[in-house]
Amino acid sequence: MMINQIKVPATYMRGGTSKGVFFSLQDLPLTAQEPGEARDKLLLRVIGSPDPYEKQIDGMGGATSSTSKTVIVSKSDRPNHDVDYLFGQVSIDKPFVDWSGNCGNLSAAVGPFAIHAGLVDEERIPNNGIVAVRVWQVNISKTIVVHVPIVDGMVQEAGNFELDGVTFPAAEIQVDFMHPADGEGSMFPTGNVIDELEVPNIGAFEATLINAGIPTIFIDAEALRYSGTELQDDINSDADALERFETIRAYGALKMGLIESIDQAATRQHTPKIAFVSKPKSYLSSSGKPVNETDVDVLVRALSMGKLHHAMMGTAAVAIASASCVPGTVVNRAAGGGNMESVTFGHPSGTLKVGASASHNQQGWVVEKAVMSRSARIIMEGFVRVPSDIFA
CATH class of the missing domain: 3.10.310.10 (Diaminopimelate Epimerase; Chain A, domain 1)
Structure with missing residues (x-):
């Protein structure tokens, strides 16, 4: 029996010192639009895991923790938020996707991707200036504000901002992590600073x-x-x-x-x-x-x-x-x-x-806000292909 490939709209992006495959939720196959085994199987195959050789040759991953990453973005129903952002850290050599935390570097790319994917209301985007994309980070239930520079109505990606760990300069993106401590209690889970x-x-x-x-x-x-x-x-x-x-x-x-x-x-x-x-x-x-x-x-x-x-x-x-x-x-x-x-x-x-x-x-x-500067860039966009038997 011949196995065809299915193609899924995707964007490959650098955010900070990481890279990942970005998806709009509505572009995923129906079975992968909900959390669960089908979604995990899709993302594992996209990245090229599990790979006992630890090279991810047959996928989009780069065989490091910084490049074995996936992002799913959707329009948010939460008040005062533009998009929901879900991050999946894909294991390189084991068959699982870790959903337990966020990627702060790729957070910087969520703002530009959301604008690129048409997930931010047009009236929020100036012709020239900064748009503060309000992101709900689903993994950790926190708000992140990504300040995206806009020139002539388009995301400015080129610039002179240099980030150690990234070879080429790009436009600076300020990222605000609001109330970054976990949950409602102390950010020190034992109650001690030491x-x-x-x-x-x-x-x-x-x-x-x-x-x-x-x-x-x-x-x-x-x-x-x-x-x-x-x-x-x-x-x-x-x-x-x-x-x-x-x-x-x-x-x-x-x-x-x-x-x-x-x-x-x-x-x-x-x-x-x-x-x-x-x-x-x-x-x-x-x-x-x-x-x-x-x-x-x-x-x-x-x-x-x-x-x-x-x-x-x-x-x-x-x-x-x-x-x-x-x-x-x-x-x-x-x-x-x-x-x-x-x-x-x-x-x-x-x-x-x-x-x-x-x-x-x-x-x-309590920390009200943590702030850092990153940069982000679309590297490639189009479709990622995976064998059609992945859901079998």
Whole structure:
């Protein structure tokens, strides 16, 4: 029996330091317009997973956590919102899509995509200026405001804004993450800005466990016997180190209440993230660009989907901003302590400045908004094709 291919309208976009395949909800096959097995099967096949070779040769994925991503956008029914944005992190070598968190980098591309796809009311788009696209992030039930530049009625993609981790400059897009802390309670799930995290057969570490942007575990680099200046190969070429990080991440997830047993961490790869921080030091970034000690407030290295990230996840940058402005956290201490409303941190590809301000009330520490600048660009648009037997 001959198997044909079906074609699905899709747009391939870069957002920040990530890339993903974007879909309008109404363009998906009917069986994939609702959450469930059919949708997951479609997205897995689009990206080229699961792939035991970990290359995703037969799909749109790029075989890294930064490029194994999918986005579904639809017009929003929520008051004061333009679109709903659902993010799926596709596992590279396993048959599952992780829906547990957001991608902060691709959040920057949701605004331009929504305009491009006709999902933002035309009267909201100026001929020249900035349109604040109001996005409901479905995975985490949060509002994101994406400030998209418009020239002659069209999204401005070209520009001079440089983002470390992205080779070419583009137009700057400000992204506001509103009330980024998880749920209605404290953004520190244990109620503490510092916890003792005990990991059997590995050790005990002072850690800041935070739910802001994305659930993240911050540990001091020295406690892990790192300098904080490491690049990808320093960590990703060390299988034992990656296994230790995954074990620490699993016990952190348990302490944060994100999982009920250690075994569940294997099916929740996207969250929480784990990161290690240190005081400022000079180093050469992955492109050879010098990062001087005086350029940054703190150094941060973060792992995503089991590997050290080449730059920084956007949602983790929100967590860094939120943790830095709360006195006493691991991040705040490494950044010099005290009250802060912005922080410039060093990552493997260079530096990034993020802003946030925190206040303390009866519920604990609260961050009203975290702000960062990204850029986004349509790389390709048209149809993505997948074998018609994927739903069988």
